Amino acid sequence: MRRINPDLLFLLPGLFFIALFYLYPVAVIVVRSLLAEDGGLTFARYLKAFTAPAYLEAWRNSLWFVTASTLIAALGGTFVGYWTAKLPLRLKNLLLSFYSIPVTLSGLVVAFGFIVLMGRNGVFNQILLALGLPRLFNVYSWGGLLSVFPFYNIPLVALVMTPVFEQVGRELVEAARASGARGFAVWRYVLIPNILPGILAGSSVVWALMMGAFGTALAITGFAKNLLALQIYSLVSESSFDLPQADALAVVLMATSGLGLWLLARWERRWRR
Amino acid sequence: MRALGWLLFVLFLLYLFLPLLAPVVYSFSVVWQGILPQGFTLEWYRRVLSDPQYLPAVKLSLLIAFLSVLINVVVGFPTVYAVYRLSGRVGESARRVLQILPLLVPPILVGLGFLQAFNRPPLAFSGTLWIVVFGHATLGFPFFFRSVYAGLATIEVGPLMEAAAASGAGVLARLRYVLFPNVLPSVLSGALVVFAISMGEFEVTSMVAGFGTITMPLLLFQMLREDFRIASAVSSLLVYTTLLALFGMTLARRR
Numbered sequence: 001m002r003r004i005n006p007d008l009l010f011l012l013p014g015l016f017f018i019a020l021f022y023l024y025p026v027a028v029i030v031v032r033s034l035l036a037e038d039g040g041l042t043f044a045r046y047l048k049a050f051t052a053p054a055y056l057e058a059w060r061n062s063l064w065f066v067t068a069s070t071l072i073a074a075l076g077g078t079f080v081g082y083w084t085a086k087l088p089l090r091l092k093n094l095l096l097s098f099y100s101i102p103v104t105l106s107g108l109v110v111a112f113g114f115i116v117l118m119g120r121n122g123v124f125n126q127i128l129l130a131l132g133l134p135r136l137f138n139v140y141s142w143g144g145l146l147s148v149f150p151f152y153n154i155p156l157v158a159l160v161m162t163p164v165f166e167q168v169g170r171e172l173v174e175a176a177r178a179s180g181a182r183g184f185a186v187w188r189y190v191l192i193p194n195i196l197p198g199i200l201a202g203s204s205v206v207w208a209l210m211m212g213a214f215g216t217a218l219a220i221t222g223f224a225k226n227l228l229a230l231q232i233y234s235l236v237s238e239s240s241f242d243l244p245q246a247d248a249l250a251v252v253l254m255a256t257s258g259l260g261l262w263l264l265a266r267w268e269r270r271w272r273r
Numbered sequence: 274m275r276a277l278g279w280l281l282f283v284l285f286l287l288y289l290f291l292p293l294l295a296p297v298v299y300s301f302s303v304v305w306q307g308i309l310p311q312g313f314t315l316e317w318y319r320r321v322l323s324d325p326q327y328l329p330a331v332k333l334s335l336l337i338a339f340l341s342v343l344i345n346v347v348v349g350f351p352t353v354y355a356v357y358r359l360s361g362r363v364g365e366s367a368r369r370v371l372q373i374l375p376l377l378v379p380p381i382l383v384g385l386g387f388l389q390a391f392n393r394p395p396l397a398f399s400g401t402l403w404i405v406v407f408g409h410a411t412l413g414f415p416f417f418f419r420s421v422y423a424g425l426a427t428i429e430v431g432p433l434m435e436a437a438a439a440s441g442a443g444v445l446a447r448l449r450y451v452l453f454p455n456v457l458p459s460v461l462s463g464a465l466v467v468f469a470i471s472m473g474e475f476e477v478t479s480m481v482a483g484f485g486t487i488t489m490p491l492l493l494f495q496m497l498r499e500d501f502r503i504a505s506a507v508s509s510l511l512v513y514t515t516l517l518a519l520f521g522m523t524l525a526r527r528r
Contacts (some may be wrong), residue, residue, distance in 0.1 A: 007359075008355060009353055009355075009356075009446075010352065010353060010355035010358075011355035011359075013351055013352060014351065014355065014356070017352070017414065019382075021410070021411040021414075022374055022383075023370075023412065024522055025383065025385075025386020025387055025389070025391075026298045026386055027380055028386055028389050028390040029382065029385055029386050030390070036326070047397070076285070079282075079285075083278060083282040084282075084416060088315055095286075097284075098289065100519065101289075101516075103416075104469035104470050104518060105473055105511070105515045106294075106471065106472070106473025106508075107476070108473075108475050108494055108497070108511075109293075109508045109511050110292055111497070112296050112493070112505070113294075113296055115497075116295040116501075116505075117295055127308055127309045150288075151292060151353075154289075155289065187338060205376060208377070208379065212380060212381045212382065215476045215479075221282055221346075229381050232385065233480070235495035236385060236480055237480065239481075241384075243388070247385065250381065250385050254378075257379070261377070273460070
């Protein structure tokens with residue numbers, strides 16, 4: 001008989017924790033979404049999730065909003081990572097700490113900050129009015145929300161990309177040039193294969209976080225913007241209380257998020273080879 | 274082209290900095306209606322920290338954050354050690370699972386799941402303080418794990434534990450008196466992240482908390498509709514919490 005490594009016993013609390021607080025609640029969500037009132041099996045909530053106009057619109061909105069946010073984060077984060085990597089060590093470390101602020105900062109604080117700056121009577125609009133211009137900033141619009149979320153997302157991608165750009169330095173590009181690579185070839189065979197996996201890894205995190213995010217949007221626009229996560233929240237907290245329907249939408253959300261993660265992971269693997 | 278790049282970069286830093294600065298400036302101002310705020314006051318802080326309507330939220334948030342850190346240290350530390358000792362494939366996939374878990378199960382699913390999973394005996398925490406504590410501990414767990422794991426990877430765990438074993442220390446004593454002090458800085462870092470996440474957590478809290486459980490973010494949400502001055506003071510306190518946690522992590526890393 002093989003002797004069991006006693007160190008493995010220390011795995012038990014963690015396994016118990018994960019099973020109880022991650023797996024079990026998710027299993028409950030899946031089961032309740034399929035469980036009819038009389039105890040039988042029903043797909044009625046999924047049917048509703050894919051036919052009710054409000055849910056379909058929420059799903060479409062979430063898809064484009066999250067995709068757009070992810071693209072903005074990928075571009076912005078790559079740009080910021082590139083410039084951060086060029087800075088002297090001390091300043092760079094300071095900025096990297098700065099980029100990790102949004103991870104722990106309350107989404108409501110961010111909402112408050114942006115309302116003060118970009119709200120109807122916010123500072124930016126007051127400045128425009130004083131200059132005789134119309135109010136151009138509107139935090140309560142889709143454009144407003146799209147300009148709030150990069151506050152979290154760009155630093156997230158920048159934290160991944162800064163070390164990448166530290167490695168893909170000028171030496172690598174010069175080495176490629178020295179061995180005869182020109183213009184497009186430098187990009188295609190040297191730069192992109194080195195930075196794209198990082199961008200895709202950062203984008204995956206942004207994609208998944210954005211799919212589930214609702215706190216900041218709720219604090220700024222209430223339920224005025226129809227997003228999937230907000231629909232779920234409203235089924236939990238509002239008078240439209242309906243947990244099994246929320247469960248079905250949550251499964252749809254998890255599947256959508258998972259599909260995106262899987263596609264990004266496949267793409268990333270192709271470039272790593 | 275270069276200058277344009279730097280300009281955009283500085284604009285981005287402003288974009289990151291101004292929303293953090295706005296609540297702080299607001300919280301010290303008597304009024305802020307025009308372009309610039311007017312007057313200096315500590316009144317909004319005084320209210321949040323003394324009014325029986327607001328103060329309990331601050332105390333409750335501190336208690337919940339402390340308890341979720343405690344759970345993470347007690348459960349997380351042995352887990353990190355065990356995963357670290359799992360050599361090869363199993364350990365690698367355990368690490369990957371812990372990386373991807375918070376992405377596949379975002380806060381909204383944690384909240385929705387907790388609401389339905391823990392409402393009857395023997396797991397009836399719904400509406401109590403504990404469901405919020407467990408929720409925050411759950412959200413913090415992957416972050417705590419990552420921090421301590423990174424710390425463990427920088428020391429020679431094997432020789433250290435063998436030396437301790439050779440001098441007759443039992444396995445629990447080895448963890449408690451040998452390994453734990455050696456990774457204390459990263460445990461502290463992880464604890465501070467969990468603490469800051471818990472202090473600012475709104476999504477799960479608002480889904481699972483009962484009516485009596487008003488934490489600082491829940492108070493802030495209410496005040497965003499009722500009183501911006503109180504909202505600014507609560508927001509600022511949360512900004513300070515995050516900054517202090519970050520500062521503490523920098524100190525811990527330097528040791």
